[in-house]
Amino acid sequence: MLDKDQLIAKFLTRSLSEAEQLRFNTLLSKDASFRAEVALLQDLNKVAEAEDDAMAKEMVAGFEAEHHNKQGVGKTRIWWVAASLALLLSIGYLVIQETPANTQKLFVENFEPYRNVIHPITRASQQDDLKTQAFAYYEQGKYDEALALFKKLYATTETPYYLFYQANALLQLNRPKEAITALQIHLKTKDTLTQKSHWYLAMAYLKLNDVTNAKKNLEQVVLENKYNVEKAKSLLKKLD
Amino acid sequence: MDLAQVEDLKSDDRLRLKALYNNYRNAFLHFGKGLGASEQTVLDIYQDAFLALRKRAVQGKLDKLQSSLKTYLFGIGKFMLFDALKKEGRTISMENPLQLVDEAVEEIPIVQGHELTKEQQLLRTFFVKLGKKCQLVLTLYYYRGLTIEEIVAKTDYGNANTVKAQKSRCLKSLKQMMP
Numbered sequence: 001m002l003d004k005d006q007l008i009a010k011f012l013t014r015s016l017s018e019a020e021q022l023r024f025n026t027l028l029s030k031d032a033s034f035r036a037e038v039a040l041l042q043d044l045n046k047v048a049e050a051e052d053d054a055m056a057k058e059m060v061a062g063f064e065a066e067h068h069n070k071q072g073v074g075k076t077r078i079w080w081v082a083a084s085l086a087l088l089l090s091i092g093y094l095v096i097q098e099t100p101a102n103t104q105k106l107f108v109e110n111f112e113p114y115r116n117v118i119h120p121i122t123r124a125s126q127q128d129d130l131k132t133q134a135f136a137y138y139e140q141g142k143y144d145e146a147l148a149l150f151k152k153l154y155a156t157t158e159t160p161y162y163l164f165y166q167a168n169a170l171l172q173l174n175r176p177k178e179a180i181t182a183l184q185i186h187l188k189t190k191d192t193l194t195q196k197s198h199w200y201l202a203m204a205y206l207k208l209n210d211v212t213n214a215k216k217n218l219e220q221v222v223l224e225n226k227y228n229v230e231k232a233k234s235l236l237k238k239l240d
Numbered sequence: 241m242d243l244a245q246v247e248d249l250k251s252d253d254r255l256r257l258k259a260l261y262n263n264y265r266n267a268f269l270h271f272g273k274g275l276g277a278s279e280q281t282v283l284d285i286y287q288d289a290f291l292a293l294r295k296r297a298v299q300g301k302l303d304k305l306q307s308s309l310k311t312y313l314f315g316i317g318k319f320m321l322f323d324a325l326k327k328e329g330r331t332i333s334m335e336n337p338l339q340l341v342d343e344a345v346e347e348i349p350i351v352q353g354h355e356l357t358k359e360q361q362l363l364r365t366f367f368v369k370l371g372k373k374c375q376l377v378l379t380l381y382y383y384r385g386l387t388i389e390e391i392v393a394k395t396d397y398g399n400a401n402t403v404k405a406q407k408s409r410c411l412k413s414l415k416q417m418m419p
Contacts, residue, residue, distance in 0.1 A: 013300065013385030041382055043357075044414070047364045048383035050356055051375065056294055059254060060287050063261045 008038055012045045065120065083109060091238070103214070103239075107206040110235060113138075113168040114196060118161050134165075143169040160189035167200055176207035195226040202232070215239055245309045249297035250384075261290055264310060268317055275321055285324060289317035292350045298384060315348035322347065366417040374410035381407055 002010070002020065004027070010016045011024055027034045087109050119135045134149035147169040154162035163186035170179035180201060187197045198220040205214035218239075221232040248256040265286060272282030293313050296302050305312060356364065367375060380386045380394065388400045388407075397403045 009381055009385060012382055015300070015385060040415070043360045043363050044367070044378060045382050046356060046360050047367050048375075048379040049353070050360075050364060051367065052298070052379060052383060053291070053295070053353075056291055057287075059257065060261065060291055063258050064283060064287055067265075 004034060004037070008041050011038070012041060103206045103209050103211060106235065106238060107203060110206075110231065111171060111203045113143075113172055114164070114193075114200070116165075118165070138165060138169065141172075143172040147173065160186055160191040161193050163189070164191075164193045164197065164200075167204070171200070171204060171207065174207070176204040179204045180208075195224065196228075198224065199228045199232065202235070211239055242309050246297050246302045246305075249294045249302070257294070264290075264313060267310075268314065271314060272317065272321055275318075275325070277321055277325060281324055282321070285317055285320045289313055289320055292316050292320075300385060311346075312348065315346050316350055319347040319349050363414075363418070366414055369417065370410060370413060373406070374413065377403065377407050378410055378414075 007016070007020060007024055007027070010020060016024060028038065090105060090109065116135050116139050119131055121132065121136045121139055130149055130153055134146055134153060137143075137146035137149065147166055150162045150166045150169065153159070154166065163182045167179040167182040167186065170176070170182065183197050183201050183204065187194050187201075198217045202214045202217035202221065205211075205217060215236060218232040218236050221227065222229055222236070245260060248260050251257070268286045268289075269279065269282055272285065273279065277285070290313065293302075293309075293316060302309075302312070367378075370378075376395065377391065380391050381388075386394065388403050391397065391403050392400055395403075397406065
């Protein structure tokens with residue numbers, strides 16, 4: 001015969017036989033502690049369902065996102081081919097003209113806001129919370145709005161990556177000095193994105209026409225050997 | 241009904257689920273657009289329909305299904321699409337000769353679940369604190385309806401007694417967390 005626990009489990013999954021249902025009903029009416037246990041486990045059943053639903057939803061959103069990422073990669077590749085061509089042409093132009101490296105040109109050719117790896121905006125993220133809004137603005141290129149929210153989020157949570165994304169937004173908005181400040185604070189935190197900080201600092205210094213500091217940071221990028229190493233090396237050559 | 245596919249749906253195996261998801265995605269996209277919905281709407285609904293299908297499988301409701309999984313999935317999707325289009329104030333013309341309907345797809349109505357009560361929301365915060373092992377055992381027993389033996393088979397617990405002990409311990413921890 002089933003014990004009480006097994007009986008309740010079968011009740012929850014609607015798989016009681018007629019006889020079992022009768023026994024269940026009897027216990028329910030006569031045994032107060034059984035009633036309490038059923039109430040708790042009914043709640044647990046609903047909670048487990050909600051957690052399971054949430055997990056599955058996120059997983060399926062991931063499947064769908066992979067289809068869109070594939071398209072994204074194709075576009076990124078085309079962008080990089082175009083950018084490389086532009087770079088080659090401008091190098092050729094510079095060589096012919098014998099003019100010193102144009103830092104603004106180099107900035108434009110090399111800077112790209114770092115992609116949102118913290119909180120990808122998928123179909124599942126229909127929440128109205130600040131974090132989702134902030135990263136949604138960022139992905140849409142609305143850097144003013146994104147910046148304001150990242151600042152707010154950093155103020156309340158002190159999570160380092162908000163500083164990193166602030167800096168990216170600031171660079172897009174042509175405010176390199178503030179970007180540098182944000183990146184320098186971010187560097188101290190040593191979160192996973194700090195591997196990219198020196199590259200973005202170099203970008204910011206380029207924007208400021210500060211070749212010395214740009215080079216210093218590019219050299220750091222090469223030394224750390226983690227991110228954009230080849231790009232840093234080729235940029236250093238151009239800046240010499 | 242393809243039993244192997246139903247097992248895939250119950251499995252929690254990300255790769256198997258992804259394969260199933262991708263298997264029907266294009267056909268569903270074609271089907272949905274044929275009913276007049278936009279690509280984004282169809283994709284949103286495809287995810288919802290797939291989740292509803294998986295939930296039915298997990299709750300043991302597909303074990304005796306007669307039709308093919310595809311027909312069932314599309315039936316759910318069709319119901320959701322009609323619902324969505326109705327909300328947009330649009331109707332579908334089923335008499336349009338340009339519509340391509342490859343098989344008669346019967347709608348399968350899906351009733352959305354209710355929100356958690358306040359007590360359940362509170363319980364959820366404790367449940368999440370229990371950690372993955374406890375969550376798994378409790379979910380398998382009290383939601384998925386697996387027997388102790390089935391849980392032994394599905395997890396890396398050695399035997400029935402270990403599972404029973406773990407289940408008791410987890411339930412006790414949960415009760416202790418409650419006010």
